[in-house]
Amino acid sequence: MKYVDEFRDRDLARTLAAAIAVAADPARDYNFMEFCGGHTHAIFRYGVHDLVPANVRFVHGPGCPVCILPARRLDDAIELAERHGVILCSYGDMLRVPGTGRRSLLKAKADGADIRMVYSTLDALDIARANPGREVVFLGIGFETTTPPSAAAIAQAQAEGIANFSVFCNHVLTPPAIRHILEVPEIDPAQAARLDGFLGPSHVSAVIGSRPYEFLAARYAKPVVIAGFEPLDVMQSVLMLIRQVNEGRVEVENQYTRVVTRDGNRKAQDLVARIFELRPSFEWRGLGSVPDSALAIRADYAAFDAEKRFALSEKQSRETKSCECPAILRGVKKPKDCKLFGKACTPETPMGACMVSSEGACAAYWTYRRLETLAEMAAE
Amino acid sequence: MKYVDEFRDRDLARTLAAAIAVAADPARDYNFMEFCGGHTHAIFRYGVHDLVPANVRFVHGPGCPVCILPARRLDDAIELAERHGVILCSYGDMLRVPGTGRRSLLKAKADGADIRMVYSTLDALDIARANPGREVVFLGIGFETTTPPSAAAIAQAQAEGIANFSVFCNHVLTPPAIRHILEVPEIDPAQAARLDGFLGPSHVSAVIGSRPYEFLAARYAKPVVIAGFEPLDVMQSVLMLIRQVNEGRVEVENQYTRVVTRDGNRKAQDLVARIFELRPSFEWRGLGSVPDSALAIRADYAAFDAEKRFALSEKQSRETKSCECPAILRGVKKPKDCKLFGKACTPETPMGACMVSSEGACAAYWTYRRLETLAEMAAE
Amino acid sequence: MCLAIPALVTELHDGAMASVSVGGIAKQISVALLDAVAVGDYVLLHVGYALHRVSEEEARRTLAMMAEAGLLQAEVAEMAQTTGLAGGAS
Amino acid sequence: MCLAIPALVTELHDGAMASVSVGGIAKQISVALLDAVAVGDYVLLHVGYALHRVSEEEARRTLAMMAEAGLLQAEVAEMAQTTGLAGGAS
Amino acid sequence: MTLPAPDLSGSIDMSHGGGGRAMARLIRDIFLRHLANPLLDQGHDATRIDAGSGRIAVTTDAHVISPLFFPGGDIGSLAVHGTLNDLAMAGARPLALTAAFIIEEGFPLADLDRIAASMGRACREAGVPVATGDTKVVERGKGDGVFITTSGVGVVPEGVDIGPRRLRAGQAILLSGPIGDHGIAILSKRQGLEFGTEIRSDSAALHRMVADMVAAVPGIAVLRDPTRGGLSATLNELAGAAGLGMQLDERAIPVRPEVASACELLGLDPLNVANEGKLVCICEGEDAETLLAVMRAHVEGRDAARIGHVTVGPAGFVCMTTAIGGQRVVDWLSGEQLPRIC
Amino acid sequence: MTLPAPDLSGSIDMSHGGGGRAMARLIRDIFLRHLANPLLDQGHDATRIDAGSGRIAVTTDAHVISPLFFPGGDIGSLAVHGTLNDLAMAGARPLALTAAFIIEEGFPLADLDRIAASMGRACREAGVPVATGDTKVVERGKGDGVFITTSGVGVVPEGVDIGPRRLRAGQAILLSGPIGDHGIAILSKRQGLEFGTEIRSDSAALHRMVADMVAAVPGIAVLRDPTRGGLSATLNELAGAAGLGMQLDERAIPVRPEVASACELLGLDPLNVANEGKLVCICEGEDAETLLAVMRAHVEGRDAARIGHVTVGPAGFVCMTTAIGGQRVVDWLSGEQLPRIC
Numbered sequence A, B: 001m002k003y004v005d006e007f008r009d010r011d012l013a014r015t016l017a018a019a020i021a022v023a024a025d026p027a028r029d030y031n032f033m034e035f036c037g038g039h040t041h042a043i044f045r046y047g048v049h050d051l052v053p054a055n056v057r058f059v060h061g062p063g064c065p066v067c068i069l070p071a072r073r074l075d076d077a078i079e080l081a082e083r084h085g086v087i088l089c090s091y092g093d094m095l096r097v098p099g100t101g102r103r104s105l106l107k108a109k110a111d112g113a114d115i116r117m118v119y120s121t122l123d124a125l126d127i128a129r130a131n132p133g134r135e136v137v138f139l140g141i142g143f144e145t146t147t148p149p150s151a152a153a154i155a156q157a158q159a160e161g162i163a164n165f166s167v168f169c170n171h172v173l174t175p176p177a178i179r180h181i182l183e184v185p186e187i188d189p190a191q192a193a194r195l196d197g198f199l200g201p202s203h204v205s206a207v208i209g210s211r212p213y214e215f216l217a218a219r220y221a222k223p224v225v226i227a228g229f230e231p232l233d234v235m236q237s238v239l240m241l242i243r244q245v246n247e248g249r250v251e252v253e254n255q256y257t258r259v260v261t262r263d264g265n266r267k268a269q270d271l272v273a274r275i276f277e278l279r280p281s282f283e284w285r286g287l288g289s290v291p292d293s294a295l296a297i298r299a300d301y302a303a304f305d306a307e308k309r310f311a312l313s314e315k316q317s318r319e320t321k322s323c324e325c326p327a328i329l330r331g332v333k334k335p336k337d338c339k340l341f342g343k344a345c346t347p348e349t350p351m352g353a354c355m356v357s358s359e360g361a362c363a364a365y366w367t368y369r370r371l372e373t374l375a376e377m378a379a380e
Numbered sequence C, D: 001m002c003l004a005i006p007a008l009v010t011e012l013h014d015g016a017m018a019s020v021s022v023g024g025i026a027k028q029i030s031v032a033l034l035d036a037v038a039v040g041d042y043v044l045l046h047v048g049y050a051l052h053r054v055s056e057e058e059a060r061r062t063l064a065m066m067a068e069a070g071l072l073q074a075e076v077a078e079m080a081q082t083t084g085l086a087g088g089a090s
Numbered sequence E, F: 001m002t003l004p005a006p007d008l009s010g011s012i013d014m015s016h017g018g019g020g021r022a023m024a025r026l027i028r029d030i031f032l033r034h035l036a037n038p039l040l041d042q043g044h045d046a047t048r049i050d051a052g053s054g055r056i057a058v059t060t061d062a063h064v065i066s067p068l069f070f071p072g073g074d075i076g077s078l079a080v081h082g083t084l085n086d087l088a089m090a091g092a093r094p095l096a097l098t099a100a101f102i103i104e105e106g107f108p109l110a111d112l113d114r115i116a117a118s119m120g121r122a123c124r125e126a127g128v129p130v131a132t133g134d135t136k137v138v139e140r141g142k143g144d145g146v147f148i149t150t151s152g153v154g155v156v157p158e159g160v161d162i163g164p165r166r167l168r169a170g171q172a173i174l175l176s177g178p179i180g181d182h183g184i185a186i187l188s189k190r191q192g193l194e195f196g197t198e199i200r201s202d203s204a205a206l207h208r209m210v211a212d213m214v215a216a217v218p219g220i221a222v223l224r225d226p227t228r229g230g231l232s233a234t235l236n237e238l239a240g241a242a243g244l245g246m247q248l249d250e251r252a253i254p255v256r257p258e259v260a261s262a263c264e265l266l267g268l269d270p271l272n273v274a275n276e277g278k279l280v281c282i283c284e285g286e287d288a289e290t291l292l293a294v295m296r297a298h299v300e301g302r303d304a305a306r307i308g309h310v311t312v313g314p315a316g317f318v319c320m321t322t323a324i325g326g327q328r329v330v331d332w333l334s335g336e337q338l339p340r341i342c
């Protein structure tokens, strides 16, 4: 597969591994946060760990829109399907995530709610067209990558007059989340100091460009490399970060030049700006309330806003007790630091979103590396 | 089972058979019409034929509310379920009856219509209570016996304010049908002369009493015996008819005295009169348009009248071609006179209602006596 | 037509409902179409409704007449009068 | 996050739709988020929408840099300039 | 094998059918727990059985009953009994069963547990194991709680040769007990037809009684269990296959009074109503009393009766002398059995 | 057996499952017409089979696939292949199948006919008959077109002893061809996931290839078909049962490019995707080349490959060297396989 297979080549991986081994200074540690779950997934699925020296460490960030959605929003989605009787369309990723009382959309569906997995907002629009007598709500989740397709669907619904379609908007923004990790001292005062650089989100930057991450270098003096999601992309980006650190440079570099430019996709940005506006603040699992970190549907498009169309009840939503997802999402703990990992919490009985999302750190450790993790836990 | 088993006793049957054999004059024929399918069923299921001399013949009348319902009314019922999307409740008897193009309620159900079999109008009311968001239509069929339960359901729906319940009324009356057979010359001029007497409907008379049949004796000089439905009741009634004929009496006698009185059930009659009124005329399969022979729901109860609540389309309804049901229902042909009998038409592939209703003459000949029937057909 | 069956009333309930035994089978039916139904009555049950009471005495008489079917001429006439029927023409 | 994959545009349709080939798999997608998509372009496909064009030349350059990872110091700087990025502080 | 009691508070969802660990756990916690036996414990999709030598018999039946639980049984015991009986009707000694479950999303685990427990009990009582199984889950609205398909394998003893070809005019038709119990028990639990009186299904395994019958009279011509379609379907099928007639005596056919009453109430003919623990045996007239005695020695055949005989003709027709002494044809049930008012 | 072509213009209704004549006709017109063979023609609910002597194997699988028709097969051929393969995986020579149908009210007769025809074809090609069957009809909304449960009986040749107990460290793990074709073919026809490109299911009967493999190397330790849950489920199940580990090489595992692309598109791991015409064979290292040669001589095993080996530990874990040379655990699929965006 063009632009994929080449970036999984074993010989090139060896070359990069050798270069990293040479570049990495054995006298120090390199702690790089991969903001994105996509990077986490690639690192684990391909065993990138095994090709970098032990002093090059990956710190997993909050870049999984499934993981950071708080239980309350999921409970709201279930309420839409169960109490308001809508057809709730969701990407497959959300179906197994536990809300309050570990109840997921999949369980709500088994109990009779009309919940449909879609691959695209295009399919959700088709469902709305095919069921004019029913309310169809699309559960919008995702970062800047996934937001334009939601915006396009709302624009299309308005153009066609699809009156039974709306979006329950949970779209969030990456730069404010990264800033929050570095800036808000109560999160973890030592964290900012510990991080030596960032692997920047590549598909987010396909839309917003690399420019929005320049503040990281400029204001927080953290090197950034916008990194592709294939394993060789990750390795090359690691090499680029090591070199920045070694050379004392602090720049936003772009490894993923085949897709990312500094400006991104202006057309998509404009569409998003037309349909959505900033929420003053939004609750992130792990990060708490983060100002200016999420989008809401503009008043002009209120007819397509599920939060305006349906009265959502007050809830006593609760995350699962003693789940360490919040700390893991901030990068201050690892899955092995959660005493539920591999015991009460497995992908079949997930206690937190980090275990259920394929991009979650706990799921990655479980699926691809639980041997080492369980051994470390036993040793501690 | 009390009042049932005693009336199926083999020894008493022998006694009655002997008395009939003695009473029947071998020099003449006795042609008795059993108006009711219930009698037809009892005669065949118990082999009453075999216990009476060959010159005592049973002529099957139109007393099967399933058989006489024309295709048009059934097509209307299917339209209610399919086009108007109602929950159509029907007694089991109607489900297999072919309408136009041999399409039945069962086929409409297989094709997705919401058609439910009920045992009682009480169940149809329960369905209406349980589905307040749906329209529930009860397909009312039957003679005077089955009409009071429909009336009671409408009265109950009104009292309770069950606004989503209505009745598609096809209730018909027995005396006008019998009169029609005897009176309307174009039906069959010879028919009236040929009939030597009537086995009168017993369960109809439980409601309306025996009085409404007195015109038969008084005006048409036909002996009548109101006859119970158990095989011994039928045999005793035959004996009573033979004796009337032999003695030249023309009376309305009552064999079924354990239930039937001259006046019947006044309370039921009053309720029926409150809810229903005469239709000027009604189409009967076989008899054509018969004046004053059916009931409609009074204007006071129009809210419960499916014919008023739902616009039924004009249709090109058609009975199955070359089905002899019409002539069989008038008593002028027998199933063996239909060339489809046992060939194209069997209970699995019924071409006419007489084959599908358990009370239909064709079904009775097929189910219980097709050996003799097929032999006769082959001989002719 | 009109499948109907004798049922023994075993209990009366609100809303003109009753429990009956149909040859040992318990069933809930409506007695709204009959006045003054009492426990112990036999009623004729049709599509969930009691249509009429069943007379034990008449049933006995009918069976007796069947048993003596050969000798019955006189009794037929008598029966007709008793029930106030037989208002024939002839 | 954000599973996305390179897709070759094989046909353009009305309503800003296009046929693409994803490694030999034909799929209908929306190109409403991109201007002037042409048959033969590679685009990055995410949840049914093309998000950005994929640059063949840049891909080749990236692979070449990987192959020479050991010698790359100079080129990294050059690459940063070419793409107009690397506006770092430091 | 003592496993800890699993958590049965949840309900089935699609993951239970996905082929992953959730399914493996479901099988361990419910099916293996109740059905454990050395054959099933081989842990294979296909299980080896030592059949010794001889002819083997195989059978299969899908069970789709509603309601799933009914007086006298449930879909689990029924699925075991039905398949054991089909093997027995071939004169076979059952060796093993297989069970495939199709479960609807949302089905309560506790109900599934109850059903599997009932299957396990029925298997132990019968002395026949479930040798292998399969589990599928379908979306809500694409199933009806649970469907169970059981198949069976058995060995046919030497000298036993049962089948409609063996029918001859003059043979006696025996019935192992009263008919209609199962069908009426099921109907009595259907919405709108409820009875207050409990009529119990006759669901039972007949293979032990059949083993004794076959031992006593190896030359039995036909054994058949009159299930769906009732006695009338079974006899019509046999008469049709053999090109012979049958003559029954209505008064000789046992029907429980409550079942007869329920049939009157609903306008059904007991001859068309399903049974799940009865058999029809056709044998030479001289063997009839021997076989009746063998049957009556078993609780399942306590009320066995001779109900008629095979006739030369009319070919393919089953005739019956009615209660009052008339004659009628006994036909197959037409279509589904529907309660009626006329 | 040449019956006149029946009328297939209608659709199934409840009467087709009522046990009466309509059902008998349905069976004659559709199932007997396509599946006729001497065993089925015995006309018994349970069918006798001459097994000769030796050990027999039984298996069962419920098939609930949607869509019913897919590139490379349909539920009918799949039901035959799946059960034949389960027998073959026990090293057994299949003797006979049984088939139980659960059909939804409203299902088109023509589709049923097509499915039965496909079963008949698959049976003839395989040389294995359907020995007996069963048909049930469920109400609309209580089924999903048609479900087919097939069971199978086979004879295990002397000297063959296949099972996870026979696993030993050092044994070679062979795979008969590229993985994921079936699961992706099915997904590609699901609403909202359609591909324009036709990916064909690999559904195929493997018993002939297995017979040759068993003849060449009677000491094969394990055969297993990686169906639901994919290769990862099969290997994890084996590793868990044997208390051993496994080490795979990702680059040695064949995956068709289109299947790989579809997996990328939907966020699936090909190791978790179902196959219906593939087998995993575990054998002594010295037998690996012999078995690969035997497999490659069959069209079903043309692309057979050695993909890894059994290790002492970590017990119950399947590990894999990744494409780039790293290490990962290969886990079971969690829950149902869902396409994802992240």
Ligand code: SF4
Pocket: A322, A323, A324, A325, A328, A335, A338, A339, A340, A341, A342, A345, A346, A350, A351, A352, A353, A354, A355, A356, A362
């Ligand atoms: S292992 Fe489970 S409970 Fe622990 S942090 Fe991860 S998701 Fe939460």
Ligand code: SF4
Pocket: B322, B323, B324, B325, B328, B335, B338, B339, B340, B341, B342, B345, B346, B350, B351, B352, B353, B354, B355, B356, B362
């Ligand atoms: S046999 Fe069939 S076609 Fe002929 S009259 Fe009777 S119902 Fe009509």
Ligand SMILES: [Mg+2]
Pocket: E045, E046, E132, E133, E134, F059, F060, F061, F086
């Ligand atoms: Mg199996």
Ligand SMILES: [Mg+2]
Pocket: E061, E082, E083, E086, E227, F045
């Ligand atoms: Mg059976």
Ligand SMILES: [Mg+2]
Pocket: E045, E133, E134, E135, F060, F061, F062
């Ligand atoms: Mg299986």
Ligand SMILES: [Mg+2]
Pocket: E104, E140, E141, E142, E143, E144, E145, F141, F142
């Ligand atoms: Mg259902």
Ligand SMILES: [Mg+2]
Pocket: E085, E086, E089, E224, E225, E226, E227, F045
């Ligand atoms: Mg059977």
Ligand SMILES: [Mg+2]
Pocket: E059, E060, E061, E086, F045, F046, F132, F133, F134
């Ligand atoms: Mg069977």
Ligand SMILES: [Mg+2]
Pocket: E045, F061, F082, F083, F086, F227
């Ligand atoms: Mg299988």
Ligand SMILES: [Mg+2]
Pocket: E060, E061, E062, F045, F133, F134, F135
């Ligand atoms: Mg069967």
Ligand SMILES: [Mg+2]
Pocket: E141, E142, F104, F140, F141, F142, F143, F144, F145
């Ligand atoms: Mg369905």
Ligand SMILES: [Mg+2]
Pocket: E045, F085, F086, F089, F224, F225, F226, F227
């Ligand atoms: Mg298998």
